Amino acid sequence: MHYRRDIDGLRxxxxxxxxxxxxxxxxxxxxxVGVDIFFVISGYLITGIIAREIDEGRFSLVRFYERRFRRIVPALGLMILVVLGISALLYLPGDLEGVPRSALAATLFASNLWFFTDTGYFAGGADVKPLLHTWSLAVEEQYYIGFPILLMVMARIAPRWRTGVVLIIAAGSLALSIAMQRDTSGFAFYLLPARAWELLAGALLALGVVPALRVRWLRELVAWSGIAAIALAVGCYDRGTLFPGIAAIAPVLGAAALIHSAPGTSAGRLLGWSPLVGVGLVSYSLYLWHWPVIVFTEYATDMAVAGWTCVAAIGWSFIAAILSWRFVERPFRDSQAMPARTIFRFTGATMALLCGLSLALLAAGPWPSRFSPTVLAQAAGRNDISPERKRCHDIFARSAPPCVLGAAVPPDAMLWGDSHGVELAYALALEAKAQGRALVQRTTSSCPPVLGYDDPKDARCAAANRAAFAALRADPGIRRIYLAAFWANGDFDEPGFVARLDRTIAAIRAEGREVVLIGPVPPQPFDVPRRLAHLARAGQQAQGEGVVRSWVDGRTIHLRALFARWQARGIRLIDPVAALCDGRHCAIERGGKPLYFDSHHLSVAGARLVMARGG
Structure with missing residues (x-):
């Protein structure tokens, strides 16, 4: 296959x-969506090589994996080694333990499986997973375990059916991806069955399923349409887009259109522009290094990269990528300097070393001796959660009965809300138990207690809220309803949503029940226990302060506009902002204890403070 500058530009x-x-x-x-473009490019290039060598009777699985190891392992192994070292120096207990697990999975090309099993709501954010991006490499390598064998088998038993079989598998994978696009488990995102069609789209191009375009103007149209499709996806999609699934079709077809039609066109000349080709040449190393650089920068500064830190992170990513390409990728691709036997020995030794280091770090556990007792005490705030969280939260998804907390008596209250209500329910339960009372906890992650709220990405919310309302109607003994949610998340402060909340409150009151609205918890721009631990490590714990109060008020302006009206109607309001914030800033610790266990969920200490002062 002759070299194509436009494909490096597409990279x-x-x-x-x-x-x-x-x-x-x-x-x-x-x-x-750049990852999806990489899948198409890989499927096209690698299938072209495999199919040609099979057709010529000279394909060898050993030689194929030798090429894969040359391409993938040296730069990947170095990156994993550096990540393990920096994590051991930088990460606090509770954050470190996940890194060697993911390093072990990445070394064995199974990190997509690991992250699929580690996608729980509180499994730890991407900001503490410096190897999260290796999921896509795992998908590719799992694909290339079976795909060459499939082509070999087809060449032997039914060569004329080769393209048809690949097309059927691709269609099935695409159908699965679309069918599971609303699935929140991570299956469609991380696992090969719902991603294979993207690699197979490139494979089908290499197998000649699409006829060549002979007319120049048509090639120009198709090529520029490909660029437009990619640009549309990059510019118009966001984190809220249902992906993959139908939305993945645009960037995949866009990449396929450019691979098929770009040569000899103005779009092809654009992709062949030297700066783009240069970036494409180092694209693998840039992909490997950019994510750890960003994650470690954000972890060390307790802030998302922005401004000069963003520029610095991008700059260091390019420096690391260029050095990796020049001194790692290129030498190992030289078959004269590095014969096949050397590559296989190197791969085995590298994987053994990384597995051994990962297992050693796992055996060391959180390794608390790296930090002072003061630092550890602040970091331990991440564990100040309701002891009933695992048992009582998200019970609707498990079809389990709701938890009754407090005294061993019939409940007279219900806390209805999302995950923000869990620790508040526990704080209320402590008070209720002391009074000989009990309450029901009905909390569902990311689902505010608002009738008519229907998250397009998660059908649980509408059903869970209907079930909660039906339960309170069916139990006349429940006289008081507490409503709690992440009201300040930026999505719930719009007039339509607030109007639905108002109607929900009216519906509860129409049932003759008392309503207690627990207002917005001020979200912080950092993980609070981690921030306090970092400050303690630097001897600056007294400088810890939270978000500016005016920012929180502005983020919930439509909701807060109704507070006075609701209170005039007899609705009790518990306002965490009033409990946690002074005239300027919002507190993040009291008496040496973090008031949050992450960036926006109150710890038990925080929940008890709010309930004690907010009532």
Missing amino acids: ALAILPVLLFHAHVPGFGGGY
Whole structure:
């Protein structure tokens, strides 16, 4: 296969949106589709090589995996090694333990399986997963375990059916991806069955399923349409887009259109522009290094990269990528300097070393001796959660009966809400138990207690809210309803949503029940226990302060506009902002205890403070 500069330019068109998306650069909300473009390119190039060698009777699985190891392992192994070292120096207990697990999975090309099992609501955010991006490499390598064998088998038993079989598998994978696009488990995102069609789209091009375009103007049209499709996805998609599934079709077809039609066109000349080709040449190393650079920068500063830190992170990503390409990728691709036997030995030794280091770090556990007792005490705030969280939260999804907390008596109250209500329910239960009372906890992650709220990505919310309202109607003994949610998340402060909340309150009152609205918890721009631990490590714990109060008020302006009216109607209001904030800033710790266990969920200490002062 002759070298095509435009494909290296297309690689740049894939990696740059990914980099800028992860660096939070405005205008690149859909930059994650660059991974899908990489899948198409890989499927096209690798299938072209495999099919040609099979047709010529000279394909060898050993030689194929030798090429894969040359391409993938050296730079990946170095990156994992550096990530393990920096994590051991930088990460606090509670954050460190996940890194060697993911390193072990990445070394064995199974990180997509690991992250699929680790996608729970509180499994730890992407900001503590410096190897999260290796999921896509795992998908590719799992694909290339079976795909060459499929082509070999087809060549032997039914060569004329080769393209048809690949087309059927691709169609099935696409259908699965679309069918599961609303699934919140991560299956469609992380696992090969719902991603294979993207690699197979490139494979079908290489197998000649699409006839060549002979007319120049048509090639120009198709090529520029491909660029437009990619640009549309990068610019118009965001984190809220249902993806993959139907939305993945645009960038995949866009990449396929460019691969098929770009040569000899103005779009092809654009992709062959030297700066783009240069970025494309280092795109693999840039993909490997950019994510750890951003994650470690944000972890060390307790802030998302922005401004000069964003520029610095992007700059260091390019420096690391260029050095990796020059001194790692290129030498190992030289078959004269590095014969096949050397590559296989190197791969085995690298995987053994990384597995051994990962297992050693796992055996060391949280390794608390790296930090002082003061630092550890602040970091331990992440564990100040309701002891009933695991048992009582998200019970609707498990079809389990709701938890009754407090005294062993019939409940006279219900807390209805999302995950923000869990620790508040526990704080209320402590008070209720002391009074010989009990309450029911009905909390569902990311589902505010608002009738008519229907998250397009999660059908649980509407059903869970209907079930909660039906339960309170069916139990006349429940006289008081507490409503709690992440009201300040930025999505719930719009007039339509607030109007639905108003109607929900009216519906509860129409049942003759008392309503207690627990207002917005001020979200912080950092993980609070981690921030306090970092300050303690630097001897600056007294400087810890939270978000500016005016920012919280502005973020909930439509909701707060109704507070006075609701109170005039006899609705009790518990306002965490009033409990946690002074005239300027909102507190993040009291008496040496973090008031949050992450960036926006109150710890038990925080919940008890709010309930004690807010009533």
